[in-house]
Amino acid sequence: MSKTLLSCRGVETFYGKIQALKGIDMDVPEGKIVTLIGSNGAGKSTLMMTISGAQRARKGSITFDGQDITKMPAHHIAHLGISQSPEGRRIFPRMTVLENLQMGATVSDPKYFDEDTKMVFEMFPILGKRSGQRGGTLSGGEQQMLAIGRALMARPRLLLLDEPSLGLAPIIVKQIFSVIRELNQRQGLTVFLVEQNAFHALKLAHQAYVMVNGNITISGTGKELLAKPEIRAAYLEGSH
């Protein structure tokens, strides 16, 4: 069993009086792909934002590589090596593709910039072709690739991906998931993936959690969850 890179213990997050997370326990082992599935409004993105520091946990603790990051400001967390492709992609629309990547490299050593840019362009050749184009002019799929590429420029130890398949054509979804798998297999990158597209996510995941109404209800390996009838009924019918 590899060591745990990220662990959440009893994490509770509120929006004002509304409790979005009701005590989340979750572990992300180093070098694995962990996925969190659940329907709309289950609290998946809230958990993601709580980990990255955009939201504060009111109770519980989040530990990254043995360090407590529960109350750390977001930009400090980024410096520890947690990088995020956020919900809704949030690329910089008026900056070029290359500038977006440059912003992603804020926390990494400038000497890796050329090498990392090359790596991203090899992974997503279309971004290389569009390097001088404004981010806002890319298609949805290209923007998602850019968001992932930008997150990778930080040379992360943990990559957080929030719904990378949202609103994309099936062929693009396939391409993006194969890149995620490749990153994990070749570079040993740890990935925490939040998805509604349960079928693809579970196929990819070593470890999976299901979130319902701010609680983790089921956990297991990706294969185990794929085989469970209740998962199939709730999340997989007609989705592949």
Added chain:
Amino acid sequence: MAGPAKDTKITQEQVALTPAEMAKDLLVTFLLALAILGPLVGLRTTSGSGTLILEYRPLWAFGMVAAVVAVRLLSLLYGMGKMAAQGRAAPQTAALATAKAKTAIDWGKFLAPTLLVLAVALPFIAMLFPQMERRIVDLGILVLTYVMLGWGLNVVVGLAGLLDLGYVAFYAVGAYSYGLLATRYFPAWFGEGILPWAFFVTLPIAGILAALWGMILGFPVLRLRGDYLAIVTLAFGEIIRIVLINWMDFTGGPNGVSGIPRPSFFGLPFDDSPGGFAATFGLSPKPIQRIVFLYYVILVLALITNYVTMKLRKLPIGRAWEALREDEIACRSLGINTTNTKLTAFAIGAMFAGFAGSFFATRQGFISPESFNFLESATILAIVVLGGLGSQIGVVAAAVVIVGFFEVFREMNFLKAILPEGFDPVQLRMLAVGLAMVLIMRWKPRGLVTSRDPTVYLKEKKAVSADLVGEGHG
């Protein structure tokens, strides 16, 4: 490539209005014109014996309404149809769009050096018109002051995307820093001998003080954005002005600060003394020499502002400003300290305003709170927005248009000959500036210059024109 031609034909057919539609449009135009011009032109008050007398001018009103309707008719018949057809025309082919982008780049490449040469040569060009020399150089100084203020505000609004409606506060801080230090404190601390140098000594101090105030404003508004930020900065600008008015002991209140020392030519005063500028260089002393020197001082200050901004844009801090404008949440998750980023933007923008303020004080020799009212903030902001947020050359163009218009109308007495009796061009200038703004925003909604130079390139430099790549929202 038979497609585009066909499409254009179709759109033109769609655009053509039926006579009924046209009549309806003209009726609306007539009513609108009547509603606006009727009271404005048709009624006129003249001061009679102790009271105002209302005078009716129906002929005037109807004449102007008729003119408006006629213009509308003409534009319906020719202009509008063409414009709408262009707007609805099929998307341009890729080749055409690239060609368009190319011309935009070339145009920009020559524009900046040309303007620079023109700016450096302006006092010499002005010499060719002896009666107008002083006026031309004065106008140049005024335009350059606004260019510098525009460039400074561009850091805050254009790059960092923080809408600041109280920018004039920092201009005031700079002006009062110089005014008070040079008239009150420097003579007491260092003796009168410092005064010829006071401007150059105070300049950095004024910049630092203004930057400090920029940060003081920055702290409370760190969590605000957009409209809310605008309101608070607006209030801040007013607070500074009201403090200046009411703090009689320190600022002189509404009387302002007078007798502010004029700048010297690096220690040589501009007068007819034996050690003065003219005597040293073997010239006959003339007042214009000081004006020309002031012109070059503001030119250098403005160029420094531009140079520093352009350099900063390519550094991590400048990139962080732009990213902050685009998406604050994404910035934080990428490891950018948004607090520092905002504070530096406020501080650097304010610092340039402080420099400009010092210059304003030394040029005027007198400052009072009334020079730093909201209209100034609004003018500077208008220059930045009209120029195209974030564009340096656009700020120059907009400053020339707005300030130039404003001042040129002051001088246009010959217009009196053309205009009917009772129309003073000076009174028309607000109207003209307003009209110019509306027209620019109609045809160039993103400002005069919309192309943005990327700060990093893969291999060769490629400017990205905004016309070519309007942001996609789907």
